[in-house]
């Protein structure tokens with residue numbers, strides 16, 4: 001079974017957690033794309049009324065197309081549940097996100113949500129984080145100096161580029177990916193990156209997810225992480 005089919009298995013299971021009147025954070029990415037389609041269908045079939053809080057312009061467009069009413073995060077007073085994808089999830093249910101450059105908005109929505117669900121295909125599960133590059137959203141001003149510092153620290157940084165130009169995030173910042181191989185101490189690294197001037201947000205999502213839904217060929221697995 002291909003990865004897309006596994007993503008759909010996880011995505012379809014996740015929307016069952018959405019109930020009437022909820023405010024629902026909508027993550028970003030290819031797995032979330034399937035979730036949004038399934039959620040639109042569920043709202044129509046069950047006549048549910050919810051409000052979606054998108055974590056990217058891409059997601060906002062997809063939600064509108066699927067018939068999901070959306071609001072801006074600053075126009076609501078709480079988020080009941082957020083459903084998002086992840087790039088890697090380790091055995092302690094810590095994750096890397098931001099492969100699709102959305103991790104800043106995603107983290108803002110996640111930390112303001114009562115409950116967070118991640119939907120992943122089984123290939124995203126790993127013993128240790130780090131084989132997937134860790135994205136940093138950085139302020140353009142001084143980013144080359146920051147890059148040199150990260151290089152000296154042995155973090156093997158690369159700017160995320162497209163056609164010779166910096167990729168810009170929703171907040172018009174740059175992305176630096178750290179090619180770390182294996183992250184032995186995610187909390188230590190998270191704290192270190194939090195303290196570095198010029199880094200707006202990194203893609204380590206620690207102690208955030210409550211439920212991980214994994215797409216396997218024989219069906220979804222629901223894991224209570226915390």
Ligand SMILES: O=C[C@H](O)[C@H](O)[C@H](O)COP(=O)(O)O
Pocket residue numbers: 027028029030031032084085086087096097098099100101102103106
């Ligand atoms: O920036 C993107 C997000 O963090 C995504 O949730 C993550 O990259 C997973 O995306 P996908 O479902 O496309 O693998």
